[in-house]
Amino acid sequence: MKILVSDNLSSLGVDILKKEDGFEVDVNTGLSKEELIKIIPNYDGLVVRSATKVTADVIEAASNLRVIGRAGVGVDNIDLDAAGKKGIIVMNAPDGNMITTAEHAMALMMSMSRNIPQAANSLKQEKKWSPKTFMGVELYGKTLGIVGMGRIGSVVAERAKGFAMKVIAYDPFVNKEHAEKIGVELVELKELLQRADFLSLHTPKIDGKYLLGKEEFNIVKPGLRIINCARGGLIDEAALVQAIKDGKVAQAALDVYSQEPLPADSPLLEVNEIICTPHLGASTEEAQDKVAIAICDQIIDYLKYGSIRNAVNMPSIDEETLRKIKPFLELGEDLGKIASQLAAGPVTQVKVQYNGEVAETDVKPITISVLKGLLERAIDGINMVNAPFLAKERNIEVQEMKTNEIKDYTSTIQVHVTTKEGTREITGSIFGKGDPRIVKIDDYYFEAVISKHMLILSNKDVPGVIGNLGNALGKHNINIAGFHLGRIGENGNAVSVINIDSPPTSEALRELRETSNVLEVYSVVI
Ligand SMILES: NC(=O)c1ccc[n+]([C@@H]2O[C@H](COP(=O)([O-])OP(=O)(O)OC[C@H]3O[C@@H](n4cnc5c(N)ncnc54)[C@H](O)[C@@H]3O)[C@@H](O)[C@H]2O)c1
Numbered sequence: 235m236k237i238l239v240s241d242n243l244s245s246l247g248v249d250i251l252k253k254e255d256g257f258e259v260d261v262n263t264g265l266s267k268e269e270l271i272k273i274i275p276n277y278d279g280l281v282v283r284s285a286t287k288v289t290a291d292v293i294e295a296a297s298n299l300r301v302i303g304r305a306g307v308g309v310d311n312i313d314l315d316a317a318g319k320k321g322i323i324v325m326n327a328p329d330g331n332m333i334t335t336a337e338h339a340m341a342l343m344m345s346m347s348r349n350i351p352q353a354a355n356s357l358k359q360e361k362k363w364s365p366k367t368f369m370g371v372e373l374y375g376k377t378l379g380i381v382g383m384g385r386i387g388s389v390v391a392e393r394a395k396g397f398a399m400k401v402i403a404y405d406p407f408v409n410k411e412h413a414e415k416i417g418v419e420l421v422e423l424k425e426l427l428q429r430a431d432f433l434s435l436h437t438p439k440i441d442g443k444y445l446l447g448k449e450e451f452n453i454v455k456p457g458l459r460i461i462n463c464a465r466g467g468l469i470d471e472a473a474l475v476q477a478i479k480d481g482k483v484a485q486a487a488l489d490v491y492s493q494e495p496l497p498a499d500s501p502l503l504e505v506n507e508i509i510c511t512p513h514l515g516a517s518t519e520e521a522q523d524k525v526a527i528a529i530c531d532q533i534i535d536y537l538k539y540g541s542i543r544n545a546v547n548m549p550s551i552d553e554e555t556l557r558k559i560k561p562f563l564e565l566g567e568d569l570g571k572i573a574s575q576l577a578a579g580p581v582t583q584v585k586v587q588y589n590g591e592v593a594e595t596d597v598k599p600i601t602i603s604v605l606k607g608l609l610e611r612a613i614d615g616i617n618m619v620n621a622p623f624l625a626k627e628r629n630i631e632v633q634e635m636k637t638n639e640i641k642d643y644t645s646t647i648q649v650h651v652t653t654k655e656g657t658r659e660i661t662g663s664i665f666g667k668g669d670p671r672i673v674k675i676d677d678y679y680f681e682a683v684i685s686k687h688m689l690i691l692s693n694k695d696v697p698g699v700i701g702n703l704g705n706a707l708g709k710h711n712i713n714i715a716g717f718h719l720g721r722i723g724e725n726g727n728a729v730s731v732i733n734i735d736s737p738p739t740s741e742a743l744r745e746l747r748e749t750s751n752v753l754e755v756y757s758v759v760i
């Protein structure tokens with residue numbers, strides 16, 4: 235396995251990769267886009283921080299790449315859609331730098347409230363002793379508004395409470411219990427803007443929308459102080475400069491910018507009330523070691539053992555869960571493959587229903603494996619990462635349903651596939667520790683073994699049909715390994731699943747289809 239590390243990564247991470255059997259590592263930082271495009275086909279894995287821009291054209295050129303690891307949280311420098319479509323998994327290391335970044339937010343809050351950079355600059359650069367110029371404000375008793383109560387926002391809230399600040403937060407995705415547990419009052423954004431003395435942002439970048447723009451600055455509590463250690467693009471920088479000039483906002487402390495590196499002529503650098511740091515939030519020795527170790531371990535676990543942690547473009551599966559759900563992943567893929575060969579025409583909808591114990595596990599990866607099996611014959615290079623993207627691209631509606639109800643089996647997976655011609659249903663279960671079976675096709679019940687080659691056929695349920703089929707298969711030298719019959723009462727139709735040791739020739743299939751009372755014959759390959 236060849237891994238490229240294209241940004242500054244702690245040597246502890248690089249060493250982990252170097253020491254791993256079968257891994258080769260190149261550290262090559264500061265590459266131009268053209269240089270990266272040229273060398274990326276040589277690599278199975280890429281490790282980046284925020285400097286490398288993994289754009290669609292880089293991904294297009296990455297013919298062997300299987301994983302991109304981000305040593306940190308934000309993945310806005312990686313084209314996730316392009317990676318997903320190409321089947322490249324993107325993972326981050328979200329826990330390693332949360333304390334460090336929260337500490338940077340606190341450092342900015344305190345530096346800003348006491349004018350520390352400006353005062354230090356005046357004394358050291360201008361040799362001026364002017365304490366009156368740098369009158370500050372206390373944090374004590376002030377209200378801190380946090381937007382985004384995730385990992386970093388929550389740590390900031392705890393630290394701020396240590397300064398006896400009142401903490402309020404806006405995060406539409408967080409539950410009340412989490413907020414109450416850390417003693418934070420959840421409010422709407424408008425209320426937060428009207429009440430906060432300090433405001434700290436901790437959300438991901440929000441596409442096409444500023445969290446703080448002219449409209450928001452018009453309603454903030456006068457004298458607001460703003461901290462942004464999250465992402466550039468959350469604040470309309472021109473509107474911020476104007477709001478400070480208009481006296482609506484007192485100060486701001488920024489670590490991230492809409493354009494990075496921040497251009498030397500940025501108006502932000504001209505405003506004395508704005509403190510700027512050069513995207514330093516995660517830059518401590520401890521955090522850099524932690525994220526580097528985490529991402530390198532994750533990459534090895536994925537490339538060597540298939541276990542997925544902190545994936546941002548597919549559900550994560552740790553080793554323990556992987557072990558538990560592996561038989562169902564395989565069953566799901568088999569059911570998808572069978573369904574694709576029974577259904578006629580392009581698929582428009584897939585419903586996957588989980589019944590019984592399997593419904594209590596994380597079923598998302600199983601649904602993806604159904605999609606992978608379903609689309610495998612139509613799309614080259616499909617895998618667990620790109621299957622949902624490719625299904626979406628083909629306008630296939632995917633539904634997932636769960637019931638805890640246990641009927642005849644402890645767990646079943648029911649796959650309904652709809653095309654213009656109608657819906658086919660195929661249900662599977664796991665016998666014993668990992669023996670996959672088809673237990674139902676449409677209305678017919680069996681306990682059919684799933685094998686590499688199968689014939690699935692329907693016939694009128696009259697005497698002699700099975701004998702004739704056996705003769706026809708024998709004539710074409712096709713050995714029957716198993717025979718499973720499903721019927722609904724007498725005098726109706728029957729469906730059979732026949733396990734065969736070799737694939738049928740087209741001649742054999744023609745003869746089977748011409749056998750009297752046979753209605754449909756499908757040759758199914760797993
Ligand atoms: N400055 C740095 O060096 C640095 C370092 C680490 C992380 N970060 C950035 O900090 C941010 C937060 O990181 P995290 O690890 O806490 O992420 P997180 O995913 O744990 O938390 C983000 C929170 O934002 C909330 N959220 C999403 N959209 C929102 C919206 N429109 N309004 C309000 N809340 C919303 C989510 O519900 C979530 O709780 C990210 O943007 C990350 O890239 C920056």
Ligand SMILES: O=C(O)CC[C@@H](O)C(=O)O
Nearest residue numbers: 283284306307308516517
């Ligand atoms: O790698 C860095 O220094 C920045 C990291 C930070 O922005 C992140 O999102 O984790």
